[in-house]
Amino acid sequence: MAQLALSPSRASDYQRCPLLYRLRAIDKIPEPTTLPQVKGTLVHAVLEEMHKKNRSERDFPRAVKKLKPLWAEMVNKDPELNELVPEEDLYDFLVECRSLLRGYFEMENPQGFDAERCEMYVSTTLPNGVPVRGFIDRVDIAPTGEVRVVDYKTGKKPLPRYSHDATFQMRFYALVYWRLHGVIPHQLRLMYLKVIDSMFLTPSKEELEFFERDLGDLWEKIVADGLSGTFRPRTSKLCGWCSHQSLCPAFGGTPPEYPGWPGPQQALPLATGDGAAAYTTNEDA
Incomplete structure (x- = not known):
């Protein structure tokens, strides 16, 4: 151990x-993944990817476009996420994530620093x-x-x-x-x-x-x-x-x-x- x-x-x-x-x-008992957890993981992943880009590429539209592909990567690694966010709920889920990204851009301009x-x-x-x-x-x-x-x-x-x-x-x-x-x-x-x-x-x-x-x-x-x-x-x-x-x-x-x-x-x-x-x-x- x-x-x-x-x-x-x-x-x-x-x-x-x-x-x-x-x-x-110590026991490492498995726990069910929650919707707030995966929402946070996805938004964190988008912001991490964004800060690796050149300053001119760090804008809200480009960040939003990363939501779907990064979500697909998460699901590929853990197919059970499809049960947590079924296809019929995916649009609303991504809209909520987009709103969190909008909040970030209203608080900070990532083009102004590295x-x-x-x-x-x-x-x-x-x-x-x-x-x-x-x-x-x-x-x-x-x-x-x-x-x-x-x-x-x-x-x-x-x-x-x-x-x-x-x-x-x-x-x-x-x-x-x-x-x-x-x-x-x-x-x-x-x-x-x-x-x-x-x-x-x-x-x-x-x-x-x-x-x-x-x-x-x-x-x-x-x-x-x-x-x-x-x-x-x-x-x-x-x-x-x-x-x-x-x-x-x-x-x-x-x-x-x-x-x-x-x-x-x-x-x-x-x-x-x-x-x-x-x-x-x-x-x-």
Whole structure:
């Protein structure tokens, strides 16, 4: 079994429900693909393709024309998408995707700059021993050296009190980028294409160091559950949308037999307040 690493999605899973984390990250129980997921995947693919083109080719009509061929590629790779979006619903589905692309072009002129990287895969181990990985939608570097990390959102913009997952994700990628490249991004931008609105963050060194310590604490809890096999369920209003209720004790279900922790079986480094590393054994974790 492959070694685990922390990503924004898996961190959110554990904070929401440790059992959900286990079922997704360790057991890898299949889940049904949702319409919002495939819509987001298609729009992201179009924007990635567009930013690879010359500036003069980055316009709305050309972007819209990429929807059908990229959707055909997605269906070719996963024919079950035809069941999720049957032929009679395809037109309306593509119209919704076109509307999201229109939102992008109303927020930004892609002919005015060149993206440094799109769908940038990042993977490293933080100084406190936490393995991290993920994909950054886009990284821009200004001629003067400032770095901007951009993430596209195709759903609704959350109310401020529900924006934790979004800000967590952006701080996560800012931290990973900093640790990989030695540069703290000057701006983090979440582009909510559906509502044509953005959320901006400007991280500081102190903020990212504090966030890094939080990740260390979170990873310590995950490892402790992983070694003991505990991963207790945590109920909330979001349980109604969970596809794993049949495997959840909180709903009368039984989880599959625990396959064991796929992570390291040696001492785990933990960040201390002075930035040095302390260590705990697996038994202590």
